[in-house]
Amino acid sequence: MWYDKLEEKKVWKYFQEISEIPRESGNEEGVRQYLISWAKKRNIDVQTDKIGNVIMFKEGAKGKDSICLQGHMDMVCVKREGSKHDFTKDPIEIVLDGNYIRAKDTSLGADNGVAVAFALALLEEDDPERPSLEALFTVCEESKLLGANNVEADKIKSRKLINIDSEEEGIIYIGCAGGLQINAEKKVKYKDVEKDSVHLKLSISGLLGGHSGGEIHKERANANKLLARIMHRFPIYSLTDIQGGTRSNVIPSSAYATFVVNKEDVQTIKIIVDNISKDIQNEYKVQDPGIKITLEELPDVPKQAIKNKISVSFIEAIYLAPYGVQAMSQSVKGVVETSNNIAIIKLEDDKFKLLSSTRSLVESAKEETALRVGAAFEILGFKVIYNDSYPSWAPNPNSQLTKKVVAEYKKYSGKAPVVTCIHAGLECGIINSLVPGMDSVSIGPNLFDVHSVNEHIEYDSAVRTMGFLRHLIKAL
Template structure:
């Protein structure tokens, strides 16, 4: 660890992050982190509480002379999105994240880094462990399963939270104070396959889109990156006859899919037409995404045929539904320039045990628009005969630029960085909105260090930015009254 973080000022912070990186913490598997935090609390004489859902709340007394200051909660989540390269044999249930430093940038070998949101956990631990830190009473709220449905925030027990000021450290752009976020809704669709025997004059094909950047479906949706599922569906929509027998694309509901494969049977006599259709679609999409996703590949290979596949009519209808289903930015905000208002992410497609399944996530700062785009997506799937459920709704967080905490944060940042912060809202979902709705009177702000391409194997974290944000957080805590 010392050589990896050599030359950095806050060695204690990086030691905590390094330790966290050794602990598996995919959403739903936070027990190791929970025990790590409880051992940390015991060592540092902190009050520690585990609520019924598994969130950890730690409390630290005020620095002498700061006892009359208001209690402040620092908040982050314990889990991380676990994505790896196609070639990696990494096991997220057992293996540590292998950290790699490149100058001021930290990333991981062949996997997501877990800076989202492990760096928040490390920064909070560093502040709690500092006997000389000047602040009023502190709470630390570490939630579970943020990445798979904001589960911990939804189950916060309001009577266990003493603070009415909350600093969320789950943002990814230094110098930006987020005071609002989008609400979200997911669509789950299922379609039982109408299996038929594959004719003897058919052969098997596998079409794979790969090499895409992927990324966070809230934080990167405006960058117009390619969606691997949409890339394949578009190509297959131009294939005349097809019987699907395998589909696998996407990994998480809040990740833009970077890989997708669909296998199908088609008449041997149509091979040339299929190859030409795929090549034409690839050339078009390669050109369209030349700037936003230059690594796009689309490869057609032979595939071993099973005995049965979905009927040609059903396969055509299913591909058509994926082709027409909304994905990407649906509307930009008219109130906050440059901010996405409404978007969709066609996140996951599978064909398992004779059932096609599709998962999508939809976001908007206007809840009626969120519901509208989700239902439009749902209707696209209904058109092929799928059953649809709308699940996982969470509220938006309405910006309040005049809040006391926002003013304190803006003042503190200007004093610390000698420049004004950007005060805005974010299209991604943040736990603040949910915690605010659960804890009456809560005032929240979210900020964090520079990170890029979270939820992808290209996730990167700026080391110097982390240290600046850590210093800013300490300064903020010292002036809040």
């Protein structure tokens, strides 16, 4: 196997095993049964709660408080354009690339499969000096944080929790942003297509995409916003289809729209696309250099298309809605306070639909930004619904766990860690609110380009992080 000569071989063995099991959010039954079977074979106490979270417990040295290792079992599933990978049945194909571990043509699922692998490897070890170890593996973290929101407090024994869902080694997170989703939709109406009309397709591809929380500060392009930026300048058009984005927490890396136009407008549209494409590629040449914008004439001309006024209203709303970093935190230096991601646009069931995701460390700023997004659609006749709100995780300056983790990291690595908040959503705040007396920190190895086909994990960093976890558990 690819991991045979690697350090921490058991970590990679378990990572390989769970990578062979489909585990997209909402489809965790296979990995849940794997975890239950794994624990029973080793006589480790295991149970599930009503939502499907898995909780394991292994007795340790008496007189020591138990420690909970926490991560989520689901992953974001995205694949490279043209890939035939089927996430409902095909295993993730892992590739060892020097000091990095990647997947072939898909997201890797190290977010958060590495937490599961770390926890299993640690649970399997026998050390009489260790405290009791608990592991909480949640479901649907990538989809509305359903697992965390339904944790049953009476099933959790520990009051110290180490979340392993961060992506930067040497950083200890003690707070995170809250979130809110905006859903907008509008019924479409069709009209007959005039003679001599031309059917065109505008495609945006090649963007880096990435995590809408962890990488929003990198100012990468959003394919949905680029599509609207270009089409905003078109003469009269009528949409026949539009699709962009895959998940609420993923920056869209591709999008397309098909539409009919008058024959005499085709040349004008080609000039507009050519000119704006050059501007866009120049603007993003540093942070998103692979942007590809194409316009092609389709061979078929449909008999009907969506009325011009409704078509334009959707494009204009997308164009108006805010995207990216809206404010930097004034209390936590270098951290994004508020952002918005225009995550998904589509034509489905004869309706234009949008899903947008707002994040903020400040509750009022979260609501204000979400309302601004909603207003862009409401003013153009869309029905807007706000849902799936979750709270921010407020830092606790008096946390004894944080102080201990910082001290032990210095002992282990010889370096002082960075203690800060993260803009991405973490489960800690929700779990803390449900389990009385719970104290949490979040750590993890270096992961890059999560929620994208370029996702990869740094091998050396993972080995060091595993070593620190082993040291920390014993110290606690």
